[in-house]
Amino acid sequence: MASGLPIVSTAAGGVPDLVESGKEGFIVRPGDVQGLSNAMASLAGNREARLSMGMAAARRARENYDVSMMVRAYEKLYEDLVRHSHCLNAGNALRKSAIPV
Secondary structure (H helix, E strand, O other): OOOOOOOOEOOOHHHHHOOOOOOOOOEEEEOHHHHHHHHHHHHHHOHHHHHHHHHHHHHHHHHHOOOOHHHHHHHHHHHHHHHHHHHHHHHHHHOOOOOOO
């Protein structure tokens, strides 16, 4: 995707979450050999579709899977976990204190 090529893949694992079939490439059912062959042949014979889907794939990779974006997402996740952990610890401290609740 990042190299600007359209994706041709089966709908296995997380691939359907990464690629919108018909926009950034083609996703076919696992085991659908004819569908996979048709998708590749379609792209091989249609330069405009190859370029259009390739550009869409590169754009999606840049917007959603860029390293700096992923780092920011992990930072936010860790910050949220720490904040949540502090809330849990504060609640436990109140329950363990001698102050009747």
